[in-house]
Amino acid sequence: MRKNTCTTFATSYWRFSGNPERGYTANNRVYPQFYHDEEITVMDCHERLSGYQYILVSNIEDILLPRQHLTVKDLLKNLSESHPQAGGFYFQVQYHVEEWGNDLEVPDSYFQQYLKSTKPTSQFLKYIYIPSRSQSPPDDRFKNISPFHEQYVEPSLATIHHYGKCPEGLKDCFPETMADKTVTKYQKMLLNNTRTVL
Incomplete structure (x- = not known):
């Protein structure tokens, strides 16, 4: 696991x-x-965490990045309204692999230095589930409570971005890559928040 x-x-x-x-x-x-x-x-x-409306299950090296919404809250509000019977949402993953080298020097922000990534893949899906509609055992899937169902989110709406070494078991760890600059739109906000914490 x-x-x-x-x-x-x-x-x-x-x-x-x-x-x-x-x-x-x-x-x-x-x-x-x-x-x-x-x-x-x-x-x-x-x-x-069962009293919360949504729970994201992911690695600590992951970031959920909306593409058409500014915040994750806006994204979840839209997904919930569009899919009122959803017990949770699965997201495809893009891998930003350290071995490919960093593209930018951004002090205090590890995540904004690596723009090159794999294309979105469904090999290792990550998810957000709704505790009142489903349950999440300690594995990579959640279980819906009838009549709710799982919903797969289109990569054009949002993907999970994973940063680090090439994950064990990932097929084609060095495929055709793309430069994904989605994270840069959060640069000012993330840097301000990071420096406040530091």
């Missing part, structure tokens, strides 16, 4: 049982106990 933001958040506050050196990057993981520990933290995270 790939690490997602719920897991990352939860494990920063929960100590794994057994070997204290064990973690996501450790070489001495104990199986199958590791999978049990991982799923407990993810399920706990989902339970704590």
Whole structure:
């Protein structure tokens, strides 16, 4: 199972049982106990967030970028109005691979330096689910509660942008690339927010 933001958040506050050196990057993981520990933290995270209207399940290196809306809230409002029976939304992913080199030097912003990406792919979909209409087990799919259904979002509306090394298992990690500048429209806002936090 790939690490997602719920897991990352939860494990920063929960100590794994057994070997204290064990973690996501450790070489001495104990199986199958590791999978049990991982799923407990993810399920706990989902339970704590269950009162929210939407929950995004993704890696910590991911950013959801709308193309026709300025904010994610505007995007979700539009998707919900267009698909009133949706239990959640699946998004295609674009991979910005560090090995391809950065295109811009943007201090304080890792994500805005890498514009080259793969074309949107449905090989590893990411999703936002609606807790009152569906449930998300600790894997890459969510389960709808009848009569709700899953909805696939067109890449022309939004995609998830993943930044980092070439993901393990991705087919054609060095395919024809494209320069995607969607992230640059958020540059001023993101830099201001980052510097405020720093």
